[in-house]
Amino acid sequence: MSVITVPQAFDEEELYVDIERTFGQPLLLKCEGFNFAGSIKLKAAAAMVASAERDGSLTADSVLIESSSGNLGVALSMIAASKGYRFVCVTDSRCNLATRLMMEALGAEVHLMAGQEANGGFLGARLDHVRRLCASDDRYVWLSQYSNPANWKAHYRTTAPEIARSFPRLDVLFVGAGTTGTLMGCARYFRTWHRPVRIVAVDTVGSMAFGGTPGRRMIPGLGMSMRPPLLDDSYVDEVVRVEEADTIRACRRLARSGFLFGGSTGTVVSGAVGWLARHERQSLTSVAIAPDLGERYLDTVYQDNWVQDLYGPDPLDPTYPAQHHAHSPL
Incomplete structure (x- = not known):
């Protein structure tokens, strides 16, 4: 058991x-x-949150923020709910409806980028939005799955x-x-x-x-x-x-x-x-x-x-x- x-x-x-x-x-x-997140992204999400907690960048007053097409957003929504963090997921119109509803059910705030608003397409638009929010309030903590070494280290371990x-x-x-x-x-x-x-x-x-x-x-x-x-x-x-x-x-x-x-x-x-x-x-x-x-x-x-x-x-x-x-x- x-x-x-x-x-x-x-x-x-x-x-x-x-x-x-x-x-x-x-x-x-x-x-x-x-797993309860429904994808392999649970491993990276847990590792990135744990790393941010260890280095002191993530505190009780922080607001987690991440760009995700769906699965990582669900994993972070779940972990944020279990740990008491606020979480904002920035996604785009390709994100499945069920995924968006799941994140919201877990308490996340979902920002939907409706169009390809930057040279980098949907991803560029999402990253631009994340950067704007981070610049507007220093409580935001961006885990940055795209460059965070805890992402690949989770799978190495x-x-x-x-x-x-x-x-x-x-x-x-x-x-x-x-x-x-x-x-x-x-x-x-x-x-x-x-x-x-x-x-x-x-x-x-x-x-x-x-x-x-x-x-x-x-x-x-x-x-x-x-x-x-x-x-x-x-x-x-x-x-x-x-x-x-x-x-x-x-x-x-x-x-x-x-x-x-x-x-x-x-x-x-x-x-x-x-x-x-x-x-x-x-x-x-x-x-x-x-x-x-x-x-x-x-x-x-x-x-x-x-x-x-x-x-x-x-x-x-x-x-x-x-x-x-x-x-x-x-």
Whole structure:
């Protein structure tokens, strides 16, 4: 029996889903959505808050503020509620309605940036708003998930060792790229491990995290409209970029097998399955990190009208072939 007094004290660490039957490739998903925040962002949120408390920048009078497309905002809302902090989440119009309502239910104040008001797109608009608020009142404490080293250190101390304990013969690890906190923490850990592990970053088409041309991105979670300050691509062996239509196909294919995962997980799965199909080595021990579950995407990824309006009918057809994934070694 487990008894907890704060929600962040519970996080399932050892659950994996074998999706070979669904996709025909040897791939295990490390499920990170089984906690009260519903995503892997709980780890980074808890680590960043603890770091700010230790260094004295976060006090009882402080107001936490952060820019988030959704999952980190929920995690911080939950932690702020449990610790008695005020929290302001600055998000944008791509944030799922269920996510916004969840943050508000937990007591957070949600500021919604309705348009791409800066050269940096939605993210630039959010960061500009955060900076304005911080300049207006010194009680605001911005954790800055994009540059805070506690973000990647959380995964260096938790996520990567969890995988290492379960898979001492790991060959390849697929990690979605957003702020790159999860990616950098895992990549740094496995760089010095007892055997080489190929680190494959999975990004979304239209993201500028690893360079390239910016494009429309409507599914929140992965991808950045700038190079992430935390990113050191010397730790990354390869980058796979996934079309959002393929994210939707992967999510829906998983759902047809009874597993309702979120958009970030769909992107990672699509990229990983494509990579494995190109390499065709069945003996590989392959793990992908599944950051989130799917309930918050019911009105987007799993809603036929939303999908068809943005991507046409093809993603709704499970027999339609996936797009070619762009991939590049680093």
